[in-house]
Amino acid sequence: MDIADEQGHETPVLRQGRPSQLPSVLEKLPLPNVVLATTETVLNWARSRSTWPLTYGLACCAIEMMATGMPQHDMGRFGVELFRPSPRQADLMIVSGTVSLKMGPRLRRLWEQMAVPKWVIAMGDCATSGGEFWDSYHTVQGVDTIVPVDVYVPGCPPRPEALLDGVMRLREKIQKAGFYRPVELDGPSVEAIMGLAEEGGGES
Amino acid sequence: MRPLISVARRPTPDSRLVAAAEIVRGHLGPRLLSISYQAGDILCLEVDRSDLLATATFLRDAPELRFDFLSCVSGVDMVSHMLVVYHLHSLSNRLTAQLKVKADAREPVVDSVSAIWPTANWHEREAFDMLGIQFNGHPNLERLLLVEGFVGYPLRRNYQLPRRRWPHGRMVEEGGPVDERS
């Protein structure tokens, strides 16, 4: 899966300045309070304003993610309100922290178990590219080798405002995304990608 | 380059530590390979691998010593030999001791003290996981931290970290983790 999202839409250069209140694709009709829009726009508008994250705190970035969720910075203002523990009910996976070799297959499994449409934010340097553990023997060098990532948030740990900026960019990306075609999850298993022994069913 | 900082002055060890040293020297006698003080407040002992368990039980049960708190078990690869270092606290007498045991560099085997101090269980499993030190008598000596299929013992000196470069943002891994032995 290349960096651009599934429909092949290149992420357009994001307009700086105040995000428009009304997505520009809506047509204003002369009738009062009547707006015409395609289903796709309405769906994306709804999806982008309520991406529920998965409680997926790994390391120090998890504490900053919690701080972003708390009243001072309040991610909830942007719809990223409820931290869903189960991937079945989460739309957004914020990978916050270092992904070790042992955690890689689990991360891929959690991502596969999430319901489509789903998005991934790689929070912090360790998730983006292995960060300061660039020469560690037990760290995955960047989450995008395991799961397709939509937004990268740099920083170690990124300030809550940086994560909020990441959420805003994800919003604009979702708003512009086309219709979400079903995702086929074949392809090599994570263990094969990471060259580890095929993980058995765990000890009983 | 001569270090600019004042060379370490040998602080004099306090009296209770010296008394404890006498008791240990009295009990162990010839089996005590070396005894010294580290910065004046840690009693450093070294014993042979064979009488590690005897020394450990003595240090814990001797009424004057009572080193009942095992703080840390560390494995160190000194290339010529493997070193297992135990740090002990005595809560009642406020003393700290360090017990060193040497083991063979290729196949290190040491007796497990988890029977004496249960806290040693995970410390020893981690030393086994990282350095390959076998602990006889350990309840379940298996991998603790590394991933299931990991090859090699990372903390050994001959284990090189992977050398990675990022030309044009794509990672190139030149020398992978190198461990001649396994």
Place this chain on the structure above:
Amino acid sequence: MSEAEILPGQTEDGSLPSVFTEEFSLNLGPQHPSTHGVLRLLVRLSGEIVVDCKPYLGYLHRGVEKILENRTYMQGIRYVDQFDYVSGMLNEHSYVGAVERLMQLEVPRRAEYLRVVVDELSRICSHLVAIGTALLDLGAWTPITYCFRDREEILDLFEELCGSRLNFNYHRVGGVLFDLPEGWVAKCLSFLARFERSLDELEEFVNGNELFIARLVGVGVITPEMGIAYGISGPSIRGSGVNFDIRTYRPYSVYTELGFEPQLATAGDCFARYLVRMAEMRESVRMVRRALEGLPEGPVRARMPHYLLPPKGETYFSIESSKGELGVYLISDGTANPYRVKVRPPSFVNLQILPELVKGQKVADIVAILGSIDVVMGEVDR
């Protein structure tokens, strides 16, 4: 009765026991809201009662001890912050203290006082997160918002002091990096005054609340002998009445001058550990206030060569981090990189007692006990 026909759990003479129940194994796995990070507990249950609990670690193992061997002492301070990422300053103090002890270096008194100030503030942050998440796991959403509100104020103070909220990189071998900026002391003292009122607020939430008393009192009792045998340190052991606090056991820095007294409780259950943490936060506030009032003048860092070469040798230095005794066994071979840095993380050792405490308890109590032992996975997996 040949071997094949005997059903599992069936007695020899073939009769089924009166009520035949099977055990059920469950993964409180790496991604779980109550495991405070990536800890996996393979729990075997019979109904609701825990029969056996097996922790699996390593999901956040990054090989920092090996990386430290390939970094100079100065670069290593950066990595030591990642161990207990809710109280960064204390990790740095242990690593830097070990190097200073190896070099028998005299740190200026002002630097020692500043270290006490930032360490105790970092301890307050850690306890706030510990208590907040422990209560959150029991289902209380409000206390954690109060805890994080106070923690944000401390993080603002830290950011003003050393520019970062979590990975401070503030300690240096021989002292600290920056002196206090203008007006920082006044801001800190006003925060301490407000903080003591919000501590009373927090106590109003929890101490009288019979829900927490029902969930925490008498659950996960650690007896003093069991605690010492398992090497438990920090608030977890002081909750059982054992007076083991490195600040008084092997005094370092200027804690003796500031008149520090360890906080103890006797019951040894989850509630006692919570009480010890609350009392320690009040003690930390006193420490910071006394240190700020008696702040001596002078340099903030000893005169150090640019290229640090500690002498050959080994040392073991431990401090009292918010979770317990954080020890660093440092071996140096005279070069710019440490030969071996073995860290004794308190969470790693305190976690060992979890299977003992959890056997026979209910599933819901695992969460309460784990919250009271206060484990941070960065320190457990290193």
Place this chain on the structure above:
Amino acid sequence: MLPQDYFWGYAFVAIFLLVGVLFAFIAIMMSRVLGPRSTGGDKLRSYESGEVPIGPAWVQFPVHYYVFALLFVVFDVEAIFFLIWANSFRRLGLAGLVEMAVFALVLLGGLVYAWKKGVLKWT
């Protein structure tokens, strides 16, 4: 109401039912039409906090949870009857009271029996 209007009345009911059912049906089917689905990989494997589930989940559970649930259902329904009776308490007078007392006593007997059998004793 004229005779032919009589049957018209039922038409309204039918329309009302139809709209109700259709409304619910469309709401449910909408997500199947618009929402994409991902299949394959570990998607259909049951979620156990990131791990591969170990052992079957359908095990012989200790029985007292089931019996406790039964008792709860019985006494929950009893509470409903009490509620209804309490509403028209004064009008039913003594007869109502005696009836409800008998009803309550019978169920109390059941509770005592369960208690003696040790169902309420939690291991």
